[in-house]
Amino acid sequence: MKNYKISIQYDGTKYNGWQRQKNTKNTIQEKFESVLSKMCTHNVEIFASGRTDAGVHAEAQVANFKCNTNKTPEEIKEYLNHYLPRDILVTSIKEVPERFHSRLNAVSKTYEYTIATKKPDVFTRKYVYFVEDGCPDVEKMKEVSQVFLGTHDFLGFSSVGKTKKSTVRTINFIDIEESDGLIKIKINADGFLYNMVRIIAGTIFDAAKGKISANDIINIFSAKIRAGAGVTLPACGLKLIEVFYKEQV
């Protein structure tokens, strides 16, 4: 079977996230698998670089799937874009070596969280989180964000319950920019725990308002208890914007 790597854009507003689930309908994975299985006349499974939660968007999610087809990559892309709903778009596709796996081979991913501090542009309003109580101190946000850099146990900054898996991750960079009423928090890490970006963004936001100190954050790292961290910001403001791989495949 051939292995294909695809880049995908989606408006997550009406989806229950990426991952197919037993008792929940309307996931993005399902949409892909249903169209791909019809195209290939055999069951196709698709793997994304990471699950995005319900309501989270993607500018450039990466996924891969294996299938038997005589279509060229360009023809597959056209087929998918024709049959997928308009809030899902395949932006590129290529055949890759059989060993390529979008999640296992991903070196790091960048998410962007956007907070609007004034009523946002009507055409992008669904992709930002609008806070009505004014602009926080962005310099303070930048300052406190530095505490998250590097390798830590992020259990206290996640919604992960009990788990035997490692909750240690490495954040490579956090960039915060403010322009015309939009604060964009970009976080790149080797991996993310459940709700991790939204809780870190919420903690940075709360810290800028003086509710949480850099010391509190350090204490949460050692205590590993979510209760002390900031709010989980809503899904609508979150977008997966880039996935990095070691080798160009």
Add this chain to the structure above:
Amino acid sequence: MKNYKISIQYDGTKYNGWQRQKNTKNTIQEKFESVLSKMCTHNVEIFASGRTDAGVHAEAQVANFKCNTNKTPEEIKEYLNHYLPRDILVTSIKEVPERFHSRLNAVSKTYEYTIATKKPDVFTRKYVYFVEDGCPDVEKMKEVSQVFLGTHDFLGFSSVGKTKKSTVRTINFIDIEESDGLIKIKINADGFLYNMVRIIAGTIFDAAKGKISANDIINIFSAKIRAGAGVTLPACGLKLIEVFYKEQV
């Protein structure tokens, strides 16, 4: 009473157009008048530079209203943006001389019609018209668009029924650009008849596909019969992008 000029952005998707109507709810004018009348504790009427139809968007509609209030223009803007729904946004406001009227003083307006010839970006998909049968000849579109320039009776390119009012309008420019699967047709005129932009855009589009010739268009000008012109393209692709006034007010 003070007179205020405001610039407005709206996502027209769920509205029945700008103009308040007897038997149709959910118009943009209504939304404004209801919030303004509450703010001023007297009935306020708002006038736009032109009515946009159901489903049509605005990047920068201009309107004016007269009212009694102690609020500063900035405070009025904040009040409106707080109480108006998120798909309507006031982007600027200023007090203007009493004689200013957004429609009567408008010298010209620019509308933009956007056709997507490939499945569009998921985040802007609601603001374009997606045609699945490929890209028409854009050079041919530019060529035929020139026939519309200048002063003509546009009755045949409108959905206006019998009327005693003049249906003569002057088109100042039509710019057509194609980039990355999006064709943008910008039309500037001193005024527009009902459905005029959407029918002209549809006629240019049909002409590029060889269905209508420049001669046909000239004949429609003299025959004044809508039947010969191209299709009325859907509202979702249309946006009012600029309104021009003679004097800076």
